[in-house]
Amino acid sequence: MKSEGVATSAVLFIISLNASDEPRGRQPSYGVRCPPLCYLTFKNTGWDRSASLEMTVKKIYTLADLKNWRKKTPIRLGVFGDPVEHSLSSQIQNAALEACKIQMEYARFQITANELEETMQLMRTLDFVGVNLTAPHKIAAFAFADEIEENAKRIGAINTIKIEKAKLRGYNTDGRGFARAIRQEFAVDLRDLRMMILGAGGAARAIAFQCAKENCERLVIANRTVEKGQQLAEELRDYFAGPRVLGPVARLQAIPWEESSIRFQIAHLDLIVNATPLGLNRSDPSPIPGRLLAPHLMIYDTVYGGSRTGFVSAAVEAGARAANGLAMLVHQGALAFEIWFEREAPIGVMRAAL
Numbered sequence: 270m271k272s273e274g275v276a277t278s279a280v281l282f283i284i285s286l287n288a289s290d291e292p293r294g295r296q297p298s299y300g301v302r303c304p305p306l307c308y309l310t311f312k313n314t315g316w317d318r319s320a321s322l323e324m325t326v327k328k329i330y331t332l333a334d335l336k337n338w339r340k341k342t343p344i345r346l347g348v349f350g351d352p353v354e355h356s357l358s359s360q361i362q363n364a365a366l367e368a369c370k371i372q373m374e375y376a377r378f379q380i381t382a383n384e385l386e387e388t389m390q391l392m393r394t395l396d397f398v399g400v401n402l403t404a405p406h407k408i409a410a411f412a413f414a415d416e417i418e419e420n421a422k423r424i425g426a427i428n429t430i431k432i433e434k435a436k437l438r439g440y441n442t443d444g445r446g447f448a449r450a451i452r453q454e455f456a457v458d459l460r461d462l463r464m465m466i467l468g469a470g471g472a473a474r475a476i477a478f479q480c481a482k483e484n485c486e487r488l489v490i491a492n493r494t495v496e497k498g499q500q501l502a503e504e505l506r507d508y509f510a511g512p513r514v515l516g517p518v519a520r521l522q523a524i525p526w527e528e529s530s531i532r533f534q535i536a537h538l539d540l541i542v543n544a545t546p547l548g549l550n551r552s553d554p555s556p557i558p559g560r561l562l563a564p565h566l567m568i569y570d571t572v573y574g575g576s577r578t579g580f581v582s583a584a585v586e587a588g589a590r591a592a593n594g595l596a597m598l599v600h601q602g603a604l605a606f607e608i609w610f611e612r613e614a615p616i617g618v619m620r621a622a623l
């Protein structure tokens with residue numbers, strides 16, 4: 270009886286941590302979506318309960334935790350990022366694991382750029398099934414994987430790793446996740462769109478290569494560091510060599526992140542995608558000021574959160590259609606789940622978990 274009492278108070282502590290972490294309007298229904306609660310109170314799982322408790326009490330793990338990792342923890346999957354607290358990947362993946370009756374958990378890991386190499390080495394020795402990578406690790410992690418699938422090789426960035434026999438195999442599900450999200454949100458295919466991507470990092474590269482593969486009408490890349498945008502456009506050039514009648518603008522172009530350059534493009538675009546972290550902080554400005562946006566545009570912000578991002582608000586005010594990155598999160602996560610477990614992901618459950 271006594272030990273049950275201890276477990277119960279620990280569970281309440283976990284619940285209060287989770288609750289304060291959720292964006293407003295996305296509070297979990299307590300006791301339903303809290304795997305630690307299930308493991309500690311209802312299941313006789315066979316692993317060391319006190320070890321499990323210690324591991325699951327922490328809401329964000331670090332490299333130091335991985336160095337002292339206990340083999341018996343149910344945490345066998347996770348996401349590495351900096352920052353990572355905003356990530357809702359654990360919410361959708363834990364819902365999928367539970368729905369498929371897979372007795373594993375997915376957790377968030379705060380890993381800095383300097384810690385990535387050591388962390389990747391360590392992953393070879395731990396009993397993990399796989400991990401996801403978020404900003405700023407997608408490009409850097411590419412160099413530390415043992416094998417990379419073809420699609421991710423072209424992109425030069427990975428967002429998913431499958432770990433088998435101490436080998437790290439890298440994949441990228443962002444591009445396909447993005448294409449599915451655009452179809453879901455706006456009922457259009459990439460091939461029919463004139464697009465501008467803001468950013469040239471890991472997510473932007475995956476999106477740009479997907480647009481190229483699907484032969485989109487036109488692609489403009491605007492990046493803060495203009496040379497990186499130019500480099501990406503250069504890598505995409507062959508995909509855009511085919512003829513398309515488009516009038517006075519180039520089919521593929523890298524432009525500076527400047528108001529005058531962006532203003533010129535607006536009339537020649539259908540969809541603008543934010544693939545920078547701008548919007549992760551509530552105080553971030555919209556990546557493009559509202560005065561430049563127009564009602565004919567579709568706006569897709571890969572950033573997501575509990576409330577509207579500045580970009581989505583600016584778009585709605587300008588009369589444009591807009592969506593945040595939740596649909597992309599679900600689709601890229603479902604594709605990652607399918608890589609890890611070689612079975613269909615319960616996408617409805619993952620969507621409902623948000």
Ligand code: NAP
Nearest residue numbers: 404405468469470471472493494545546571572594597598
């Ligand atoms: P990354 O590789 O670190 O690249 C970041 C990009 O954003 C770079 O092009 C960088 O420009 C630009 N940037 C950073 N800070 C900026 C600022 N203050 N102003 C203007 N540009 C800025 O990151 P990533 O992996 O591509 O991820 C970017 C974001 O995409 C993430 O934060 C995440 O929110 C979002 N994302 C969402 C999903 C989803 O499923 N919804 C999936 C993937 C990514 P420079 O080249 O000049 O440094």
